[in-house]
Amino acid sequence: MKTKSDPLHKHRQRRLRAIAYGMDLIIIIILLGSSMKCLVNGNGMFTIELKVMNSTCDGESCDGYEFKICYAENGYLTLSFYISTTKLYTIAMLDLRTEQLWFWRFSQIEVTKPPIVTVPDSMIGSIGGNLTIPCNVSELYSDTVIRWLKHHRSISTTINIRESERFFGGTNKSPDLTIISVQKEDEGNYICQAQNLEFDGSSLPVYLSILENPVVNVPNIEPAIEGTNITIPCNVSPTSEVTKISWYKNNSTLDIYGNDRFSGGTISAPSLKIFFVEENDEGNYTCQAMNPVGIGKSVPIHMQVLPDKPKVHLQRIEPVVIGSNITVRCYISSVSTLMSVTLVNNNVTIYTSNASKLRKIFGNESKMYVSLTICLVKKEHEGTVICRAHNTAGYDGYSQPFQLIVHEGKLEYYYICNNCFEKKKSLFNQKL
Structure with missing residues (x-):
C-alpha cells in the first residue's frame, strides 16, 4: 500500500467542518473494502457522521466504536463530523483503485454548529431615509448562506436582494440588510436566516416601523382677558411614537414645569393651559413635537391679552x-x-x-x-x-x-296682539 501527500490537501481542508455536540471525538475511522481497519488517535466514545458526495454510507462498528462506512464512487469524500475538543487528530482515506492512503493531521479545527441568529427587537425608519437592520450570526463561514424574509399577514416572502435597487446586504460578508429610500410599504416584520451546510438558524422577527416627521398645528385663538384662563390647542399628527412636546414663546423655550400658572405640553396632553392670564403673557406661541425620526413645529400664533375692563x-x-x-x-x-x-x-x-x-x-x-x-x-x-x-x-x-x-301726567300702556306680533300703544291723559 502506498502513501503520499494529496495535492488537493488544502482544498479538502477548507471543506472540512466539525459540529460540536458534546461528544469527545479523538479518533477518525474510514473503512473501505471487505476488511475493517481502525485508525486510532486516542480514547473515548464518539459518533462519526460523514457527508459524502456521490456516495452511500452504511453504519458499522469497530472495537466498540460506532462509525459509518462510506463508499465513494470517485474516491473523493466531503466529510463532516462531531467533535467537542481541538486535540490533534488524524483523518485517513484509502482509495482502493490506486491503493493510495492519504493522511491529514490537524491541531485546530473549524467548528460548525447550528448558527444562532439575532436581530434587534424593533427598528424605526423615516420615509425617504436609509436604514440598516443588523443581523448577527454566531457561526459565519465563507460558505454560509444568508437570507432575509419579510413577514406580512402570516405570509413570509424571501427578499430578492440581488435584483432589488433598494435592498443591499444579506451575504456572509455583510449579513445586515440595508434599505435605501425607505417607503411606507417597507413597514413590517423581518427575519434573518443563516445556513451552514445542513444546519439552519433563524432570528426572531424584528418589526420595522416607518415614521414621518410629526405635523403640528396650532389654530388661531381669541384674545385673552387678564385674569382669565385660556387653552392654546396643539394638534399633532401622527400621535404615535411622539417622544416629546415643547412650547416656545417668542422663540424662547417656555418653562411649563417651573411655572404654577402653566400646565400641559405633555405627550398625552400637548395643549398649553395658562391660568390667570397676565399682560406679559401676550406674544407668539409655537408648539413643537418630536418623534424618533424628526421634529415638527407649528406656525407661531399670536395671543393678544386684553385688559380686564368690566x-x-x-x-x-x-x-x-x-x-x-x-x-x-x-x-x-x-x-x-x-x-x-x-x-x-x-x-x-x-x-x-x-x-x-x-x-x-x-x-x-x-x-x-x-x-x-x-x-x-x-x-x-x-x-x-x-x-x-x-x-x-x-x-x-x-x-x-x-x-x-x-x-308729565298719567302714563298708561295697552298691549295688543295681532298676527303674533306684539304692538304697544301709549295714551296720555293730561291732567292739570
Missing part, C-alpha cells in the same frame, strides 16, 4: 312720569373683583353703589348685577343714562347709553 349692560328703561320712582338694573361681568357701580345721568353722577350691594348671577363671582333707584323723577332727568363699573384691576367699564323719557 363689561356692563344696562336694562331697558321704560318712559316714566314726573314724580315717580324708577329702578335701573345694571349687569356687570368682570374677572377682577368689582369695587363700585355708578349711575350717570346726563354726565352727572346721581348714584353710586359699593360692592356690598352687588348680587351674583347664578352664584357666578364674575357676573354680577345691581339695582339703582332714582326717586321722584324730575323733567331734568330726561336724557342719557349710563351705568359705569369699576374693578380692582383699576379699569372702568361703561354700558351703552340709554335714553330716559320723562312725561
